[in-house]
Every structure is written in C-alpha cells, then in structure tokens.
Amino acid sequence: MPEPKLLYCHCQYAQVVPRETKEAVLRSLCEAGVDFEAVADLCEMAARKDPALARLSACGALKIAACFPRAVKGLFHQAGSDLAIESTEVLNMRTESAEQVAERALAPDLQPNVPAGKETIQIPTPA
Amino acid sequence: MALAATALHIHLYEGPDAVPLSADERFATLTALLERGYTVARTSSTSPSEGRSVTFARSGQGARDITGLTPTQVADLAETARTELDAATHGGWKPWFPxxxxxxxxxxxxxxxxxxxxxxxxxxxxxxxxxxxxxxxxxxxxxxxxxxxxxxxxxxxxxxxxxxxxxxxxxxxxxxxxxxxxxxxxxxxxxxxxxxxxxxxxxxxxxxxxxxxxxxxxxxxxxxxxxxxxxxxxxxxxxxxxxxxxxxxxxxxxxxxxxxxxxxxxx
Structure with missing residues (x-):
C-alpha cells in the first residue's frame, strides 16, 4: 500500500471541532514538514462536489483528520466520490485529543476505520 | 447558484527549487488561507491539480512568489487569484445540510x-x-x-x-x-x-x-x-x-x- 495521503479539515464554518484541537493538529502537520492537503471545510467541499474529493478518494491510502467517520463517509458519498473503506482512516478531532490525532496522522501505518455497513451499538440497560 | 462555482485550490510549493517556510510561517500562512475558505496543498513536489488552481512559493519557478509576504498578504494574493480565475467565493453560506x-x-x-x-x-x-x-x-x-x-x-x-x-x-x-x-x-x-x-x-x-x-x-x-x-x-x-x-x-x-x-x- 502506498504511503497514506493526509487530508486535514479546518471545519471553518462551525464551532464543533475545538479550536485548540484543530490548531494543534495543523501545527503538528506543519512542524512535521510532510506533504498534506488542508481544506477549509469538508462539508462545503462536498456540497460543491469538488473534484479534489474524487482524486483523494481514489488515491489508494488516505488519512483524514476531520470528524466522525460515519459523517465523513456520508459526505464523500454525497459528493459522488465514495471512500475506499479498506484504505481510509478517519481521525476524529471532535472526540480525540490533538496528540492522538497528530500521532495517528503521522504514523506510517494505516488503521482503516470507516464503517463498512450498518452498525448499531448496544447500550446495556440498568438492572 | 453560488455552490456550482469551482473553488480555487492553492498549492503551497516548498520543493527543491523554492525556499521553504519555517514551521511557524507555514502554520500562520495555512491558517490565514483556511480562514478565508481556501483549499491548500502543502507540497514538496509538483502536484496534480483540478479545476482552478494556483501555486504559491518562495522563488519557485512558475509560481506566484510569496517571498517577504505576511500570511495576511498571502491570503490577499489568493483573493486576487480567485478573482482573476473567477473561482468561487467562500463564507456566504454555512454548509448546513443533511x-x-x-x-x-x-x-x-x-x-x-x-x-x-x-x-x-x-x-x-x-x-x-x-x-x-x-x-x-x-x-x-x-x-x-x-x-x-x-x-x-x-x-x-x-x-x-x-x-x-x-x-x-x-x-x-x-x-x-x-x-x-x-x-x-x-x-x-x-x-x-x-x-x-x-x-x-x-x-x-x-x-x-x-x-x-x-x-x-x-x-x-x-x-x-x-x-x-x-x-x-x-x-x-x-x-x-x-x-x-x-x-x-x-x-x-x-x-x-x-x-x-x-x-x-x-x-
């Protein structure tokens, strides 16, 4: 598998990703001196059906620092550019720390985590 | 409809024939561009491009030279390029949709x-x-x-x-x-x-x-x-x-x- 491409979403038009998290992740990528793509807002790109999404989804191995994997999968699908489930890892800046996201983004390996189908988690009810 | 317009893609080229930015400069420049709604590829090699795109670099051949520019000035340069290439404007619509x-x-x-x-x-x-x-x-x-x-x-x-x-x-x-x-x-x-x-x-x-x-x-x-x-x-x-x-x-x-x-x- 080729070295994963990196995509970073700045979620510019909402405050749902903690500002300090996205800034720290972006800073880590900048300090690492690696090639990566940064988009202002993945939702806006998907709404525009930006052709870059098709190129990225077909690049072979992709790590995306954005939000929930289910949402990212849906956004790419809605843009007409389905993600390759087996070669995409989504790093969730809404729930993970900047350190966790940066570590996974810069790790050489890929841990695919995009849901392959319908998943419903069971929450045990108190006795 | 505004959404149909193609967005401008910016390549921030830092390959062999360009002077690289420091990590702080890179972060500040990317932040300034992202906050104006642009898509930016930080790249050390020639990148594939789609739609409307422009390459910024410090002394990079064939690129728009950003030597000596502040992050805000780089973002202003992007705005000029966006206008020239008739690319989409950003920020007029919060991308909220199902x-x-x-x-x-x-x-x-x-x-x-x-x-x-x-x-x-x-x-x-x-x-x-x-x-x-x-x-x-x-x-x-x-x-x-x-x-x-x-x-x-x-x-x-x-x-x-x-x-x-x-x-x-x-x-x-x-x-x-x-x-x-x-x-x-x-x-x-x-x-x-x-x-x-x-x-x-x-x-x-x-x-x-x-x-x-x-x-x-x-x-x-x-x-x-x-x-x-x-x-x-x-x-x-x-x-x-x-x-x-x-x-x-x-x-x-x-x-x-x-x-x-x-x-x-x-x-």
Whole structure:
C-alpha cells in the first residue's frame, strides 16, 4: 500500500471541532514538514462536489483528520466520490485529543476505520 | 447558484527549487488561507491539480512568489487569484445540510414527506437523495428527528447520533419517541400546525380575538421547536398556513410517488 495521503479539515464554518484541537493538529502537520492537503471545510467541499474529493478518494491510502467517520463517509458519498473503506482512516478531532490525532496522522501505518455497513451499538440497560 | 462555482485550490510549493517556510510561517500562512475558505496543498513536489488552481512559493519557478509576504498578504494574493480565475467565493453560506447514511436508510421517504423546503428528492431509481442542500434551514435538524433509522446526519450538529456519531439502540428508541411526540401533537407536525391554525381561525373568527389566535400559534411553534430542536427563527419564518399545507401536500405526493415506484405503500 502506498504511503497514506493526509487530508486535514479546518471545519471553518462551525464551532464543533475545538479550536485548540484543530490548531494543534495543523501545527503538528506543519512542524512535521510532510506533504498534506488542508481544506477549509469538508462539508462545503462536498456540497460543491469538488473534484479534489474524487482524486483523494481514489488515491489508494488516505488519512483524514476531520470528524466522525460515519459523517465523513456520508459526505464523500454525497459528493459522488465514495471512500475506499479498506484504505481510509478517519481521525476524529471532535472526540480525540490533538496528540492522538497528530500521532495517528503521522504514523506510517494505516488503521482503516470507516464503517463498512450498518452498525448499531448496544447500550446495556440498568438492572 | 453560488455552490456550482469551482473553488480555487492553492498549492503551497516548498520543493527543491523554492525556499521553504519555517514551521511557524507555514502554520500562520495555512491558517490565514483556511480562514478565508481556501483549499491548500502543502507540497514538496509538483502536484496534480483540478479545476482552478494556483501555486504559491518562495522563488519557485512558475509560481506566484510569496517571498517577504505576511500570511495576511498571502491570503490577499489568493483573493486576487480567485478573482482573476473567477473561482468561487467562500463564507456566504454555512454548509448546513443533511447527509444520508445509506447503510441505514430504508428509503421510507419520511424525510421527503416531512421537509417543506424541497431539500430531498429521488434519483432515477427512486432512491432518496439530497437534491437542494442550500434550501436547508441553517441549524435545523428536524428531518433527522423523523427518521426512524437515525440515517440522517448533520455533521455540524452538536450531538450524536445526528452529528455522525455511532447510533445506539437507545438512540433508535429515542428517535421513535420523538416521532411519538409529534404524533401526540397531531401526527404530522405540519399537518398539526395547519389544523391548529384552522381551528384558531374558526374559533377566533367568531370571537374576533386575533391576539388569542397569535398566542395559540406561538404556543404551537414553541412545542414544535422543543420537539424537533428546530430553531425558533426557522419556525417563525414559515409561510402562511395555506402555503404550509400546499407544500406539505406536494412533499407527500412526491414521497407517495417514490414509494409507489419502489412498490411500497405510503400508508
């Protein structure tokens, strides 16, 4: 598998990703001196059906620092550019720390985590 | 429509024939560009480009030279390039729209039937799809509340599973309960709004008490806002009851036609 491409979403038009998290992740990528793509807002790109999404989804191995994997999968699908489930890892800046996201983004390996189908988690009810 | 315009892509080239930025400069420059809505590829090699694109570099051959420019000045240069290339503007629309989880969607058309703003439609195979995302009302997640499978996401919503977080069995129960709440209010919330308005018109037409009619409608709207987490400003901007009824009928007819094409009943 080729070295994963990196995509970073700045979620510019909402405050749902903690500002300090996205800034720290972006800073880590900048300090690492690696090639990566940064988009202002993945939702806006998907709404525009930006052709870059098709190129990225077909690049072979992709790590995306954005939000929930289910949402990212849906956004790419809605843009007409389905993600390759087996070669995409989504790093969730809404729930993970900047350190966790940066570590996974810069790790050489890929841990695919995009849901392959319908998943419903069971929450045990108190006795 | 603004969304159809192609966005400008910027390549920040730091390859062998360019002077690299320091990490701090790179971070500040990227931040300035992202905050203006641009897509930026930090690259040390020639990159594939699609649509409208421009390359910035410090002394890079064939690139627009950004030597000595502050991050703000680089962003201004991007704005100049955007204008020259007639690329899309950014920031005029908050990208708020439903995203369908097709792993969960059963094509029941409840969202199509519910939405008064024509956001949903069907494709050539009568499969539900989001067709007019910029018709969606910012911060309104109401259609996701009527989905029995929690298959409608709004990635910028505050909480799960609407924001795309995992769906739990408890979420499904809760979603059903919310539909039950709307049922208590009259089945179809828009139908309820229309009926209550009609009742109010009839009653207050005799009593000629417009203040009471207004209070009734406002009470109804507050209930709707609470049940569906619908921003009050969205509800207050709804058209007249007659127009609501007309649009609701139109949406229901579309949903019924799609269901019929799929061999399902709308009952």
């Amino acid at each position: 995203v369908i989880d097709y792993d969960r969607c059963t094509n029941c058309m409840q969202c199509l039937s519910f939405c008064l703003f024509g956001v949903y439609g069907v494709d050539g195979d009568s499969r539900i799809q989001v067709q007019n995302q910029d018709n969606c009302k910012t911060n309104c997640p109401a259609c996701s509340r009527v989905c029995p499978e929690a298959a409608i996401m709004f990635p910028k919503y505050k909480s799960g599973p609407i924001n795309g977080d995992l769906v739990s069995d408890a979420d499904l129960s809760r979603e059903k309960m919310k539909v039950d709440i709307s049922a208590l209010l009259g089945g179809d919330v828009y139908e309820m709004l229309r009926l209550r308005s009609q009742k109010a018109q009839s009653r207050f037409g005799k009593e000629r008490d417009s203040d009471k009619a207004l209070a009734e409608r406002q009470k109804c709207l507050v209930k709707l806002a609470q049940a569906g987490d619908i921003p009050v400003e969205v509800l207050m901007s709804l058209p007249s009851p007659d127009e609501i009824a007309r649009r609701a009928e139109e949406a229901k007819a579309k949903a019924a036609a799609a269901l019929a094409a799929n061999g399902k009943s709308s009952a």
